[in-house]
Amino acid sequence: MDWGGILNNTAGWLLSPTTIAYALAATGLAVHFGYAGLLNFGMAGFMAIGAYGYAISILSFGLPWWVGILVGMVGATIFAFILGIPTLRLRADYLAIVTIAAAEIVRLLFTTTVFDRWTNSADGLAGYHAGFRAANPFPPGSYGFGPWVFTADQLWTRVFGLFLLAIAVLIVWLVMRSPWGRVLKGIREDEDAVRSLGKNVFGYKMQALVLGGIFGALGGVVISLPSAVIPGTYVTSLTFFLWTILLLGGAATVFGPALGAVIFWVIMSFLDGVLPALASAGILPISGTQAGTLRYVLVGIALMLLVIFRPQGILGNKRELTFVK
Template sequence: MDWGQILSNTAAYLISPETIAYALAALGLALHFGYTGLLNFGQAGFMAIGAYGYAISILSFGAPWWVGILVGIVGSVIFAFILGIPTLRLRADYLAIVTIAAAEIVRLLFTTQAFDEYTNSADGLGNYHAGFRAANPIPEGTYGFGPWVYNETQWWVRIFGILLVVVAALIVWALMRSPWGRVIKGIREDEDAVRALGKNVFAYKMQSLVIGGVFGALGGVVLALPSAVVPSVYVTSLTFFLYTILLLGGAATVFGPIVGSVIFWVIMAFLSNALPQMVNAGLLPFMTTTQSQVLRFILVGVALMLIVIFRPQGIFGNKKELTFVK
């Protein structure tokens, strides 16, 4: 086994676009679930809207790249209102069912040929990168050391994504220490008590859904920056991966989703590189290399169950703040 290659490919995911995008989306989910108690299983829908809003506004309407990001944000806000107005009064389990369905509806709308002129249906969208790359302030060349050697475009994507994560984390940190954040935490603990104090619980839930959805949309944009927008990426399992990240780092924390995303993608990258080589070396004679790629998802599922059983508060979390542990 080539451990040098395995470790090098694994280390590259410490600052990969996928890691950054999932950290952003998980921060939004922390606001939804960790702080507000909203069992949202539709974060993949917000990511899809952010990515498609960005790509479509550039390709179909010739908008600048930064306008494309704003379009993705506005799209996520509209989706939050459409989703939240009829559903935020539902109990947590019913809300989970509705949000799963809503995210899947969004994905299928981008897949259908009815909007092929704008979405390119199942083939997805590409070739929308010129404007973002033209705004790159990094001189042309290759930079870095060890496994983190990239050209100016690859560094620009990573630096821009990390800046978005820092801004999102600061916003969440500030909000949770404000009077608004204290009301949000109160809703998570006992929304009837908050309502008895004269607070509009529905309005606060809607605000939380909108802000967390915007973070999800920004995660979708970052995921789209280096490559293409393909609807098969925004499936339900993406949201489950975000919950794995969230529970790993800590649901009601600011840094938990960020650290959780790094750990999640490092483990996924390690398994993706190590398992096939173990098969080829005869260490896993009962499976093929293709089957070994499926095994990593099984291991992630088992890990999620073990986290919920033995450390539901995650690495940084406080068990007393969990909505599903009373």
């Protein structure tokens, strides 16, 4: 078994654009669920809108890359209003059903041939990287050490993604310490009590949905920076991965989503290397394909144990979550 290769590949996921993108989206989900109590299962839709808004604005309209990011953010804001106006008065499982359906509608709209001129339907979009890479401040060459050796373009993608994540974390830290954040937490605990104090509960929920959705769109942009926008990425399993990351790090925490993303993808990468190797060596009586699937089973079991024995997550405070009282 090539332990060196497995460990190097696992360590590489610490700074992977995928890890950073999921951390961004999970931060948005923390605003939705951890602080506002919104059971949103449609974060994949916000990520898809961010990624497609970024790519389409560059490819079809020739806009600069940074304007493409703004387009993705505006698209996520519009989607939040379209989703929130008819649904934010729903509670718990009803909201979850509507949001997961909305995310699937968004994905299917991007894959339909009706909009093939802009979305390239099921084939996705590529070739929009020139502007972003031209803005790279790092000279050509190799950077880093050990398993973290990157080209200038790879380093620029990671640095920019970490920059966006840092801004998102800072914004969440600031707003949740503000009166707005305290009202939001009150809505999570008992929205009827907050409403009796004269607060516009619907308005606060909508603001939280928009803010978290923008973070999700930025996650979609980051995950599309290294390669292409592929509609198969934004399936329901993406949202479930985000929920796993959120619950792992801590739902009502500032740094929990980032920590959860790192732990989740490091474990997934490690198991993806170890389990097929064990199967090939005859230690596990299963095929290599089955070994690759087994990692999802193990992660699912770990998540169930986490919810049972530490529902607040690694960094969470048990008093922050109403469902553990």
